[in-house]
Amino acid sequence: MMITTDNDLTLRTITLEDAAAVFALTDASRVYLKEWLPWLDYTRDIADTTAYIEGCIKGHETNSSLSFVILFKGEIVGITGFNSINPNNKIGTIGYWLSEGAQGHGIMTNTVKALLQYAFEVLRLHKVEIRAAEGNQKSRAIPERLGFVKEGTIRAAEWLYDHYVDHVVYGLLVSEWQQQK
Template sequence: MFLYKIDNDLSLKLIDLTDTAKVFELTNQSRGYLREWLPWLDSTTMIQDTQNFISGCLKGYSENRNLTTVILYNGEIVGTAGFNQMNWSNKTAQIGYWLSEAYQGKGIMTRVAKALTDYAFRELKLNKVEIRAAAENNKSRAIPERLGFMNEGCIRQAEWLYDHFVDHIVYGMLAHEWNH
């Protein structure tokens, strides 16, 4: 099992089926908040939806295509983060994340994104890490900016978000640039 300790109060654990109820509960608690930027909230209405998501994550992990973790803050699951896509031929990974509304503003996601980036370069020997965020999602965009990722441009109308398209800003960090 994958377990990555970031610091005294924060770690990442490979998501598994025993996390289903807690992840679904967190999703429900933050549904309105998360729905502003995440397109999957309306299709996650029953605990079975979360179980299916986790099963898919575990399959992707076993096939070395992704890594989805739960974020543990003082032992409590507060969100998810990981590599949504891993491209081994190009040595790249894309980080994705969401955090319960109650845990915003504590620096958790910046520490998580920093740890994932560090893991990608030091342990997985990847060459590039990307983070993509909706152009108007300033909180999410602030994370790669704080970590020194380069704004590599805008993908226009990259995602359908319920009733409209949103542009994505792509941030990238290369292994030789990472000095954290």
């Protein structure tokens, strides 16, 4: 499946064929990403990335998650999607990461806009959440820019190598999204 936002930016469902490119991007971005993402030490080779993608595919098959590669000008520059989809409560949680070199082009803002449209129009979700580490201003800027409501902070939500970080939870209801359109 593909979601095209403009001529330069496309989201495509992640596949096993993406393993080498995703691992190479991860490896090249390792120091940059490690500041806020806890899984870098567990992604040591292409087999680890392949196992991650296999998990993504299982999530697709069970409708519990949906993962995309972010393509900018035809190149994979990051990963995004719904880390979880709760069909009973109609809530999806968006996650994302972008390589350092792809920053500053509006890629993630446009990516999340496209995911919101997909969430509310195709998946028929009632609410979308984004959670980000309290100190991660770049990640937090996305939901703040897109009109999400800051719902609260989860203390010590994630172990980040040698310390816990709090998560700020943002939410956007379908009715709020419709008002923004």
